[in-house]
Amino acid sequence: MTRQMTGAKMVVQALKDQGVDTVFGYPGGAVLPIYDEIFQQNDIRHILVRHEQAAIHAAEGYARSTGKPGVALVTSGPGATNAVTGLTDALLDSIPIIVLSGQVPTFMIGSDAFQEADTVGITRPCTKHNWLVKETDKLSSILHQAFHVATSGRPGPVLVDIPKDVQFATGGYTAKPQAPIGHYQPQVKGDIETITQLVEAIEKAERPVFYTGGGVINSGPGASQLLREIVEATGFPITSTLMGLGAYPASGKSWLGMLGMHGLYEANLAMHGCDLMINIGARFDDRITGRLDAFSPRSKKAHIDIDPSSINKVIKADMPIVGDVGHVLEDVLKIWKARGRKVNREAIAKWWQQIEEWKKVKCLTYKQSETVIKPQYALERLEALTKGRDRYITTEVGQHQMWAAQYLGFEDPNRWMTSGGLGTMGYGFPASVGVQVAHPEALVINVAGEASWLMNMQEMGTAVQFNLPVKQFILNNERLGMVRQWQQLLHGERYSQSWSEALPDFVKLAEAFGAKGIICKDPKDLDDAIMEMLDHDGPVIFDCLVEKHENCFPMIPSGEPHNKMLLGDAQATNAIAGKGAVLV
């Protein structure tokens, strides 16, 4: 039995059927009928953001911290175009979000109507899939299919564009169980023959390393559990990409820390020197591999990924396994146990000895100061004072993001939200809003730089309106720190436009929004100031004035392999030369 209802009512009904409890959005002319339906019900909470880009990032934060899809609602034209950055961000980081956009009525499409944009055309390359709904009768099944596509296989953003006349018109509602999900059914089980090859390689490996990524987190908490089991049982070292932090606990004994351009020395050298690399849900991103022709030259590489296009895209896999991380790890463990849980203990012990030598370099050492707050010190204190709490961290993009990844420890998946693939400045604040909405009792901190943070600072309004006690921990160096660092290393210290001039007084800014502002510039006051931030029940802007010219190390310069890391400023002069200069 199909029920008759208006398209606008269908939207709300479909969201309820899908178990959605929160929508992030901003109203406008082309979505008024849907907002009218939202007004007349209490099951779905609407969080009014101050900019559509923030709605998408908030939905991403909600999705990453819960494992459920995030939902955003925007109007036609500028509402939809403002969503594009968030959609692209979610596409590159494989975050399941459903964006509903209003559209001018079907009979006006193509007439350059007021607030008309070719939304499905514009968002086609930045969504996993999108739909323009032209008949109310098809709306509900498309909405259910949208959830299916966003959450199946490699997750990603989808968009459903709904013209205003389709929202007003009446049609038949198809409930979720009856809705056809279409032919989209990605493979989740890995090929057993290749998995067996991987098990054989695990048994023989002398210098193995697990290299894990966001795919482990996306596969669900079960996958992280299996990963921990296999790491403990084999005793192999493990490193992770920026996106995969928390899948294996930072306190775990096999943990090497993050790898990549600003990864740890021991992690990168383990990748360079290994004889078996087991890539689980990572994609050999250019931030990870550095120079390709010198990437881990002596290793056999296994690659587990649910997306067949990730395999052999950048690095040739000797053991390609297409499948869901959770399913594949289950099979790996089962087969490995059945064959007698063998590993080459002697060689592994020697490998660990080598890794311990690398660890002695203490690559995260920095020069402490009595007078200025070092950004690394600020994060060390934040880590110490929040450890063990029910804590979620988001970040903006830049030096602070890398320092947060280096100096904060993540014990569980879904606790770390950062814009990895797209590198979206302005992501962190709205993402923290989305996380806090999903976890009202938790401690949610956005580690930010002052420049990134200003990109979506209007969300202070959202935080205050919905009483979201998000902590904005701004490492303020009055610079676009990462840009400045590259200008120093690459462009002869000509600091073109990387100075944040005319910054606001962040304490007054917080107060203007009705929130609390804290400023701290003396290392001796830092602990008290952080405690004051943590103890305040409400949103806080923490203006942490840090060393202005600190560089982020370790660093693999562009165009160099893993074993050519820079550990500090002394090594950095003219470090990027030749073809490295064209790389970003």
Add this chain to the structure above:
Amino acid sequence: MSALQIKKGSSKHSAYNLRPTFSDVQETHTITVLVENEPGVLARVIGLFSGRGYNIDSLTVAEVDHEGHLSRITIVTTGTPQVIEQIKAQLGRIVSVRDVHDLTAEGSSVERELALLKVAGAGEKRVEALRLADIFRAQVVDSTLESFVFQLTGTPDKIDAFADLMRPLGLVQVARTGVAALARGAV
């Protein structure tokens, strides 16, 4: 020394694309893609090629199953073996794509293209054009006292050869459909 000197094997866009483990031999493949015939599906496929910098040598598309709403897109593309593999994997990722087959890699196939060629001329050239058309089994589908329009079906090579012969005889315009292709055999 130029800072932008990039060694062989890398693309001009980025030196990240140093791919020593991959072959750099260019191959031409015919890929057939069965898609759900919905608005924008062709844009999805073409957008993939332009967005990721792949080549399209030829492309044909038409609905082939009216009841099932399915269209077949036949794409001829050129790239290294690794790029060809990526193209297939990326096509397979599009939600409206049902099926992707590489006819060049998966055994033998038949490939045909149709072309219309307008040849204008008089006297000996006109006679010669007609004689060559007969050898190529091209049909005359339009004729005036100064011109012919030939219709020719065959492999792209055959059409190239015919067009080359017609050029000195007064070739004015060519319209080609692009390749349609199917695997040989029962399935």
